[in-house]
Amino acid sequence: MAQQTPIQITADLSDAPRKLYHAEVDLPVSAGPLTLTTPQWIPGTHQPAGPAQWITGVVFTANGQSIPWRRDDVDLYEFHIMIPQGVTTLHAHLDCIVTARVSQKLAVLEWEKLLLYPANTPVRDIPIQPSLKVPPGWGIGTALTPVGSGPYPVPAAGSTTRFAATNVEQLEDSPVITGEYFHEFPLAPTITPKHYLDVASDYPEDSKMRPATLAEVANLVREADALYGSHHYHVYHFLLTLSDVAGGEGLEHGQSSDNGVGEKGYANDAHQLREADLLSHEFTHSWNGKYRRPVGLYQPDFATPQQGAMLWVYEGMTEYLGNVLAARSGLKNQAQYRDILARTAAGLDYTPGRTWRPTEDTAVAASILRGGNPAWANWKRGQDYYFEGELLWLDADTLIRKLTKNKKSLNDFEKIFLGKGGNTGSLIVPYTFGELVQDLNEVVPYDWATFLHDRVDKINPRADMAGIEQGGYKLVYKDKPNASERMLATAGGHRSGGVDCWFSIGLRIGNDGNIADVRWNGPADRAQLAPGEKIIAVDGQIFSSDALRDAIRKAKGTTEPIHLIVQADSFVHNAEIDYHDGERYPALERVAGTPDYLDDITKPLTVPEKAPAEPKKDEE
Numbered sequence: 001m002a003q004q005t006p007i008q009i010t011a012d013l014s015d016a017p018r019k020l021y022h023a024e025v026d027l028p029v030s031a032g033p034l035t036l037t038t039p040q041w042i043p044g045t046h047q048p049a050g051p052a053q054w055i056t057g058v059v060f061t062a063n064g065q066s067i068p069w070r071r072d073d074v075d076l077y078e079f080h081i082m083i084p085q086g087v088t089t090l091h092a093h094l095d096c097i098v099t100a101r102v103s104q105k106l107a108v109l110e111w112e113k114l115l116l117y118p119a120n121t122p123v124r125d126i127p128i129q130p131s132l133k134v135p136p137g138w139g140i141g142t143a144l145t146p147v148g149s150g151p152y153p154v155p156a157a158g159s160t161t162r163f164a165a166t167n168v169e170q171l172e173d174s175p176v177i178t179g180e181y182f183h184e185f186p187l188a189p190t191i192t193p194k195h196y197l198d199v200a201s202d203y204p205e206d207s208k209m210r211p212a213t214l215a216e217v218a219n220l221v222r223e224a225d226a227l228y229g230s231h232h233y234h235v236y237h238f239l240l241t242l243s244d245v246a247g248g249e250g251l252e253h254g255q256s257s258d259n260g261v262g263e264k265g266y267a268n269d270a271h272q273l274r275e276a277d278l279l280s281h282e283f284t285h286s287w288n289g290k291y292r293r294p295v296g297l298y299q300p301d302f303a304t305p306q307q308g309a310m311l312w313v314y315e316g317m318t319e320y321l322g323n324v325l326a327a328r329s330g331l332k333n334q335a336q337y338r339d340i341l342a343r344t345a346a347g348l349d350y351t352p353g354r355t356w357r358p359t360e361d362t363a364v365a366a367s368i369l370r371g372g373n374p375a376w377a378n379w380k381r382g383q384d385y386y387f388e389g390e391l392l393w394l395d396a397d398t399l400i401r402k403l404t405k406n407k408k409s410l411n412d413f414e415k416i417f418l419g420k421g422g423n424t425g426s427l428i429v430p431y432t433f434g435e436l437v438q439d440l441n442e443v444v445p446y447d448w449a450t451f452l453h454d455r456v457d458k459i460n461p462r463a464d465m466a467g468i469e470q471g472g473y474k475l476v477y478k479d480k481p482n483a484s485e486r487m488l489a490t491a492g493g494h495r496s497g498g499v500d501c502w503f504s505i506g507l508r509i510g511n512d513g514n515i516a517d518v519r520w521n522g523p524a525d526r527a528q529l530a531p532g533e534k535i536i537a538v539d540g541q542i543f544s545s546d547a548l549r550d551a552i553r554k555a556k557g558t559t560e561p562i563h564l565i566v567q568a569d570s571f572v573h574n575a576e577i578d579y580h581d582g583e584r585y586p587a588l589e590r591v592a593g594t595p596d597y598l599d600d601i602t603k604p605l606t607v608p609e610k611a612p613a614e615p616k617k618d619e620e
């Protein structure tokens with residue numbers, strides 16, 4: 001029988017600036033043995049990264065007496081407790097040491113940090129009522145429904161905000177952002193249900209957001225509404241932190257998304273281009289990933305391992321749609337969409353790991369491919385199901401357009417696949433490979449099973465360029481970076497700094513000469529360079545990005561190699577790179593006389609909202 005009385009949990013974020021969250025939890029219990037657990041497999045992270053190692057100060061009490069506990073010897077997330085006769089409520093106190101998504105001025109609460117609930121029970125069947133305390137004056141952004149009449153979203157100092165009862169599955173899926181510099185912006189008021197952008201920042205000016213950006217995020221809401229034709233939430237909150245301390249993040253939820261960028265992440269066009277598809281990607285997940293989820297990625301609890309084999313749909317199709325929606329909304333323009341697509345396609349084409357590892361294996365092995373050392377990453381492959389999926393779904397979109405003379409497109413597929421059941425509210429409906437094929441066939445009959453198997457399960461030594469080519473373009477290499485790459489280079493962060501010579505000599509290299517990766521079987525590999533080494537000198541000059549680019553240009557069309565002095569650990573050696581094709585940077589070039597589907601795809605479906613005039617400096 002399902003438990004009826006909700007667990008009561010009060011999260012106390014008063015100590016957030018000290019990187020410590022507290023919780024008081026009251027659990028309905030009956031006498032006898034009880035096993036409580038904390039989440040292990042966190043949905044959306046595709047790995048067993050629950051916070052058990054950071055949970056501290058766990059004390060159980062009942063009727064004023066402390067109750068002993070013992071951790072399970074095998075499942076380290078579980079606590080075993082013997083409930084005495086006569087006890088109907090077990091109280092638990094716990095703290096969580098918080099290592100990310102927190103700063104002196106803002107905090108993100110992912111409820112799994114503080115959750116304790118009965119093990120071996122489907123989490124959607126466990127009712128729970130959440131409450132929250134935040135530092136005085138801090139605002140609250142969340143998709144949870146506040147109850148009572150207190151001020152919201154900025155509660156009275158010292159007060160506790162109560163939220164409507166939900167279940168453990170939904171609470172884990174409903175994070176909170178809170179911060180001193182907090183703004184809540186309603187978006188696209190003509191669209192139902194309601195959408196909000198909740199922003200918290202470390203400095204007061206950053207959370208105000210540029211009017212143009214707000215208009216583009218509102219466009220995103222309208223474009224998603226037009227593309228998907230349904231929604232699966234009662235309200236949607238984009239939760240956004242702007243902080244150099246609280247870290248980068250993009251984590252999807254059904255009714256919200258947790259987005260983290262640097263403090264100037266949307267402050268100018270170059271920074272915005274770097275983050276252009278963040279909100280649209282995570283928003284798309286409300287449909288693709290949350291509402292519709294591959295069977296292996298939906299488990300009844302957070303203890304059962306998730307299986308990633310179909311992440312090329314969950315993440316790959318989201319990567320495609322997120323970039324398309326960003327372009328349709330104006331978060332980037334059509335030329336920028338093409339420039340970044342060129343870089344994506346070229347990067348995959350120049351990933352030699354694809355000669356031994358199929359894309360599907362990057363999805364199956366997702367939980368061991370996240371992050372880590374960049375050394376030989378191109379030979380290992382990373383979470384390539386994101387970008388391989390982007391090319392695959394572009395291929396499918398342009399193929400549908402070609403087969404139907406541009407009368408149908410992937411837009412029609414999304415309405416079928418992501419819109420089943422109409423507007424549903426919060427719901428998870430798993431799917432199989434067979435259903436995916438069936439829905440594609442409903443748009444246009446084709447051998448979609450073979451189409452997908454060929455691209456996903458098989459070894460493909462070259463990346464899938466069919467979508468770009470059916471879209472009326474081809475991938476070429478030029479001797480200068482495209483305009484978007486040049487713009488991104490001014491924005492700081494991981495895409496700037498260092499010289500970009502991956503497609504020429506085959507090195508990923510920082511401004512300081514440190515080699516992050518060497519392209520397997522490329523010119524630098526043949527010169528015996530290795531990741532972790534440092535280039536000290538180039539053609540007789542001390543290393544600089546300019547000196548290396550000069551050397552690559554100078555060697556073009558000659559037979560003279562590029563001469564390097566390289567530091568390897570505490571030794572120094574000479575290396576000669578025998579490369580004579582000059583600088584090479586990817587770009588898309590229009591093929592005259594072919595249908596221009598790529599630009600059809602990135603055209604808005606709705607009438608864009610114009611940005612209001614920039615407010616004068618003295619206005620708030």
Ligand SMILES: [Zn+2]
Pocket residue numbers: 252281285314315318
């Ligand atoms: Zn994603």
